[in-house]
Amino acid sequence: MEITLNELTKRYGNKTALNGVTLKWEDGVQGLLGPNGAGKTTLMRLLATLLTPTSGSAVIDGVPLKEKHKIRQLIGYLPQEFSFYPGMTVMDALDYLALLSGVKAAVDRKRKINELLEAVNLENHRKTKVKALSGGMKRRLGIAQAMIHEPKLLIVDEPTAGLDPEERIRFRQLLASFSENRIVLLSTHVAEDIESSCREVTVLTEGSVPFQGSIAQLAEQARGKVWTAEMDNAEWRAASQSFRIVSAVAKGGSRMSVRFLAESPPLAEAEEAEPTMEDGYLCLVKVRGKLQ
CATH class of the missing domain: 3.40.50.300 (P-loop containing nucleotide triphosphate hydrolases)
Known part of the structure; x- marks a missing residue:
């Protein structure tokens, strides 16, 4: 077929x-x-x-x-x-x-x-x-x-x-x-x-x-463009004005674990993360070459 x-x-x-x-x-x-x-x-x-x-x-x-x-x-x-x-x-x-x-x-x-x-x-x-x-x-x-x-x-x-x-x-x-x-x-x-x-x-x-x-190949579209950092609510709100945020997960208190899409580290403390299929999809569809 x-x-x-x-x-x-x-x-x-x-x-x-x-x-x-x-x-x-x-x-x-x-x-x-x-x-x-x-x-x-x-x-x-x-x-x-x-x-x-x-x-x-x-x-x-x-x-x-x-x-x-x-x-x-x-x-x-x-x-x-x-x-x-x-x-x-x-x-x-x-x-x-x-x-x-x-x-x-x-x-x-x-x-x-x-x-x-x-x-x-x-x-x-x-x-x-x-x-x-x-x-x-x-x-x-x-x-x-x-x-x-x-x-x-x-x-x-x-x-x-x-x-x-x-x-x-x-x-x-x-x-x-x-x-x-x-x-x-x-x-x-x-x-x-x-x-x-x-x-x-x-x-x-x-x-x-x-x-x-494949699913794995789609995830690779975001390789080197996914970053994570821990920050408080005020820092998260400020970062959301400048960078594309994929997710933000509460860590307790006012701290959050934030996941970004960007061509380079969006913050000094940001660490590169393993990309997922959804990250690759967002790079193709939402950002289309306009990563910060």
């Missing part, structure tokens, strides 16, 4: 949402990381054939993106915002969506639905109406519907929104088990979801891709 993008571009009038993106994704959970407004949802919607590119091309498992009917048979899609028929039960909604997705045999639909309800921890809510579900439950139902026909490409856009910590862990495990011989494209702005789930990460910002590689 492989996805290739070649100079894929999408414009809305004078606004360029995706600017000549060229890349390749292979089997496994692939992370798409970027801030809000970076172009992630536009890219997801292009791959789901809900939008048409302005220029460029994409091929999914050997099928050109322009062959929409064939592409839609290959993919499952969980967008940021989705809805179900509120008066249906969970079981009826999934059965209907499975039928629409081409799962014709009732016995196959029932088997698959039972497996998915257990996987997303909704087996005790099969008779609950959709309108009575909590936000997190609806999100889990959305995950189940995207997987119902066992697509070769599963596209999930901000999938852990509204999930509690235990549900997030369950979801990551579900994606990992589902991704064998498939591509799961996980789009998010939450670095933790990428670090816990993905074999590779693609950073998208301002419609372009400044990085594609």
Whole structure:
């Protein structure tokens, strides 16, 4: 299974949402990381054939993106915002969506639905109406519907929104088990979801891709640019006016352990720190060559 993008571009009038993106994704959970407004949802919607590119091309498992009917048979899609028929039960909604997705045999639909309800921890809510579900439950139902026909490409856009910590862990495990011989494209702005789930990460910002590689390689983007120092609240407030602060952790009393991004030591007492994936991401997306 492989996805290739070649100079894929999408414009809305004078606004360029995706600017000549060229890349390749292979089997496994692939992370798409970027801030809000970076172009992630536009890219997801292009791959789901809900939008048409302005220029460029994409091929999914050997099928050109322009062959929409064939592409839609290959993919499952969980967008940021989705809805179900509120008066249906969970079981009826999934059965209907499975039928629409081409799962014709009732016995196959029932088997698959039972497996998915257990996987997303909704087996005790099969008779609950959709309108009575909590936000997190609806999100889990959305995950189940995207997987119902066992697509070769599963596209999930901000999938852990509204999930509690235990549900997030369950979801990551579900994606990992589902991704064998498939591509799961996980789009998010939450670095933790990428670090816990993905074999590779693609950073998208301002419609372009400044990085594609492993988690470790992304962390290396911040090598020599991460510093820590201990200071009091007044010093921290002063430092925040001049330097990019990644985090500040209380140490007791008025003292804080502060983590900076800077090209050189921001303070005389600052010590170089081991970079994390999030540090590398912030160097690429937030700072973009403007470190102090």
